[in-house]
Amino acid sequence: MQKILNQIQHPHDLKRLDGEELISLCEEIRQEILRTVSQNGGHLSSNLGTVELTVALHYVFDLPRDKLIWDVGHQSYAHKLLTGRRDRFHTLRQYQGVSGFPKREESPYDTFDSGHSGTSISAALGMAEAKRHQGNEGRAIAIIGDGSMTAGLAFEGLNQAGHLDEDLIVVLNDNEMSISHNVGALSSYLNRLMTGQFVNRFRTEMMNFLETIPSIGKSALRFAKKAEESLKGLLMPGLLFEELGLKYVGPIDGHRLDHLIENFQNIKRLRGPLLVHVITKKGKGYAPSENNPSLFHSVPPFDLETGEIKKGSGPLPPSYTEVFGETLCKLANEDQRIIAITAAMQSGTGLEEFSKKFPDRFYDIGIAEQHAVTFAAGLALEGMKPVVAIYSTFLQRAYDQIHQDVCLQNLPVVFALDRGGIVGEDGPTHHGLFDYSYLRHIPNLVIMVPKDEEEFQHMIKTAMDHPGPIAFRYPRSRGVGVERSDTLQTFEIGKGELLREGHHLLILAIGSTVYPSLKAAERLEEIGINAAVINSRFLKPLDGDLICDWAQKTGRMLTVEENVLMGGFGSAVLELFQERNLFGIPIKRLGLPDCFIEHGPQSLLREKYGLDEGGIFREAKTLVEG
Numbered sequence: 001m002q003k004i005l006n007q008i009q010h011p012h013d014l015k016r017l018d019g020e021e022l023i024s025l026c027e028e029i030r031q032e033i034l035r036t037v038s039q040n041g042g043h044l045s046s047n048l049g050t051v052e053l054t055v056a057l058h059y060v061f062d063l064p065r066d067k068l069i070w071d072v073g074h075q076s077y078a079h080k081l082l083t084g085r086r087d088r089f090h091t092l093r094q095y096q097g098v099s100g101f102p103k104r105e106e107s108p109y110d111t112f113d114s115g116h117s118g119t120s121i122s123a124a125l126g127m128a129e130a131k132r133h134q135g136n137e138g139r140a141i142a143i144i145g146d147g148s149m150t151a152g153l154a155f156e157g158l159n160q161a162g163h164l165d166e167d168l169i170v171v172l173n174d175n176e177m178s179i180s181h182n183v184g185a186l187s188s189y190l191n192r193l194m195t196g197q198f199v200n201r202f203r204t205e206m207m208n209f210l211e212t213i214p215s216i217g218k219s220a221l222r223f224a225k226k227a228e229e230s231l232k233g234l235l236m237p238g239l240l241f242e243e244l245g246l247k248y249v250g251p252i253d254g255h256r257l258d259h260l261i262e263n264f265q266n267i268k269r270l271r272g273p274l275l276v277h278v279i280t281k282k283g284k285g286y287a288p289s290e291n292n293p294s295l296f297h298s299v300p301p302f303d304l305e306t307g308e309i310k311k312g313s314g315p316l317p318p319s320y321t322e323v324f325g326e327t328l329c330k331l332a333n334e335d336q337r338i339i340a341i342t343a344a345m346q347s348g349t350g351l352e353e354f355s356k357k358f359p360d361r362f363y364d365i366g367i368a369e370q371h372a373v374t375f376a377a378g379l380a381l382e383g384m385k386p387v388v389a390i391y392s393t394f395l396q397r398a399y400d401q402i403h404q405d406v407c408l409q410n411l412p413v414v415f416a417l418d419r420g421g422i423v424g425e426d427g428p429t430h431h432g433l434f435d436y437s438y439l440r441h442i443p444n445l446v447i448m449v450p451k452d453e454e455e456f457q458h459m460i461k462t463a464m465d466h467p468g469p470i471a472f473r474y475p476r477s478r479g480v481g482v483e484r485s486d487t488l489q490t491f492e493i494g495k496g497e498l499l500r501e502g503h504h505l506l507i508l509a510i511g512s513t514v515y516p517s518l519k520a521a522e523r524l525e526e527i528g529i530n531a532a533v534i535n536s537r538f539l540k541p542l543d544g545d546l547i548c549d550w551a552q553k554t555g556r557m558l559t560v561e562e563n564v565l566m567g568g569f570g571s572a573v574l575e576l577f578q579e580r581n582l583f584g585i586p587i588k589r590l591g592l593p594d595c596f597i598e599h600g601p602q603s604l605l606r607e608k609y610g611l612d613e614g615g616i617f618r619e620a621k622t623l624v625e626g
Helices: 010-018 019-040 044-051 051-060 079-080 086-091 119-136 152-164 181-195 198-214 217-235 238-245 258-269 287-291 319-336 352-357 367-381 392-407 435-439 453-465 511-526 544-554 568-580 602-608 615-626
Strands: 065-069 140-143 168-174 247-253 273-279 338-342 360-366 385-391 416-417 446-448 472-474 497-500 507-508 531-535 539-541 555-565 586-594
Touching: 010 051, 019 044, 019 051, 019 086, 044 051, 051 079, 051 168, 051 258, 065 119, 079 086, 119 140, 119 152, 119 168, 152 168, 152 273, 181 360, 217 247, 238 247, 238 472, 247 258, 258 273, 273 367, 319 338, 319 352, 319 416, 319 435, 319 453, 352 360, 352 511, 367 385, 367 392, 385 392, 385 453, 385 615, 392 416, 392 435, 416 453, 435 472, 435 555, 446 453, 453 472, 497 511, 507 511, 507 544, 507 615, 511 531, 511 555, 539 568, 544 568, 555 568, 555 615, 568 586, 586 615, 602 615
Parallel strands: 065 140, 140 168, 168 273, 247 273, 338 360, 338 385, 385 416, 416 472, 446 472, 507 531, 507 555, 555 586
Antiparallel strands: 446 539, 497 531
């Protein structure tokens, strides 16, 4: 029974609760998160670890006048429960339900849409500066995880924050450390002391006084600062942030609600840029998640009692991610030059086994996609075969490095784009719907897209044999269940595959749209429409001869892709026809419209946007019948 949580509609409701009630509230929030995520899936470990921190921030600060900016956003479930969405929280990550990430259109308390890491400090600093320019009151508070601090953007924001000396609070949620009781108690005491009004007023007045002393004032001031830094260096790891110009407070035990509240009340009165170092535990309060936080980072529905992931009945085909990891290990056994690189997604990209078998050839470089690509370029220049495995939506962050450091120099770097296409419940920040468009126009780059797991493993082999930059894009899903051969082959670059002959129209498909296109062709046959189907295999270069030949034979063509239409696969085909002066053939492009696609099950979204068997059937029928 949620006796206290049910009373909370807005953050100001917290302010009438006493200490014991706040502690009970934290437990109720934790249980509600567990119940919902066990049913819907979602990000569990990070959210269980930030419950007390979230309650303390909402208790002390005045939202929405004060702005909370959640980095990445997968630690904001407690925030959603405290800001008017408790009654709808059971719809978390469901179609037209509560988003799994902060979303401005969902609530005035969500101040910045986030889904990619490292953005919070820059956004918060911009808000703080805007408040200053407009004379508005309120603080900007960025909450960033320790993993996100590996992003270069985070340090760029810190660098400017220290330079501007603006009123900004950065909360570093550090969930990779644990504090012993002695250190934690001492640290909490010191920070409550150092953030108190008396100490800070004394510190400021003393510094001002020393500056006024003739001759020796500046020397005395330098000595005082060095002494202060030496003491801090002995007791706390904050000198890096102090050097950047931020006052450091921490570390603070992130699960001692009373200490969090007292420190934030003191910090609220301080001016200038501050970094508050909070230690939390991933998966706090749920043993399976505490013991295996990586598994429960982003988890499908699971049994709440046992922590076991719910699985369907019968054997399932391997996921594309699993096929990638297995195939790369197989190739790496044969070629000592193969290197695997990922950006804080070792498990998510299927490289767990690779990291164990070839630890000397595996690099997890943290959330630093730009560095990953240029690092790979350096490896390639010295004769290695680097494979950069990054989610499609995250690789967008390294566009310049792909262009300048790899493709311009025509280096043999392999890009493995996981989560290509519609990803489902994580929504618009995670859908990989733009990679066709942002990659295919870069010179020297070859791009492949598999129709199934058998074809995929041969594409990985093809990529490793290619002497220049090459990418393959694959979906967040399981394979279609075809048998995989033991021997890997190399495809001829730019050669497509005719899967079905026909004379009424050509359905030209690529990747995940190939099998639905074949099924649509079978349904068309039942109503007397005979459709040819081509699996393009290559987004770039296209098999121009095969495509143009069958387009002319059938007289009509439907292109199908799981990418935005602008600049995508269909656009490439139109360019091909223009180059070959092939006009007069009716063409319909089927793909995603010019909008950001919402969160929801993959099958539902594909049906909604016409990328399933039924949608392809309808478009093809209309194209033939007019």
